[in-house]
Amino acid sequence: GDSVTQMEGPVTLSEEAFLTINCTYTATGYPSLFWYVQYPGEGLQLLLKATKADDKGSNKGFEATYRKETTSFHLEKGSVQVSDSAVYFCALSSTSGGYQKVTFGIGTKLQVIP
């Protein structure tokens, strides 16, 4: 079945540091890939997405590129802020038998310190 692998963390960075959170996936067919962010006490919000190979999703300074050859969708940001502290989930969405199914990684907790 489909699966998503990402590090659990926590990842602790100083403000303005470079961020990379790795994400690899296993899926049949051609899934869409997503990064969601969850702030404390809230639900998940879509951060960015990519729907086909070599697409780059970007939002709020975050970027991720859909790499089919390495089955990866790593999240990057050049300069993190304290307000970026949250849990980040990598996810894929696939269609099987006409049904759409979304599979999530375990989430990576990011702590940014001033």
Place this chain on the structure above:
Amino acid sequence: NAGVTQTPKFQVLKTGQSMTLQCAQDMNHNSMYWYRQDPGMGLRLIYYSASEGTTDKGEVPNGYNVSRLNKREFSLRLESAAPSQTSVYFCASSLRTGGSLNTEAFFGQGTRLTVV
């Protein structure tokens, strides 16, 4: 713009009690989902509904039942709560399109359930 609304936000149950978590979306989405979130486990799919009138088991369906009442509403029922069901529950919905293009899921705020 309400999006996905879940009720209640918090609930404490005694072992063996039953309850229903309610979820409604106002985005005219086809697909709806129930997930549970546990530390170190990420989000695990309990049940999903690809369209009105259909439901399917996800990764962890045991101990739960669901009803897709209409296109807007998708409820999750615990018939006899157990401590292992202590978790945060999220409802989500998505607009399923044809072919292989899949849209993102929109989430509710979550229900924090404790079973004692």
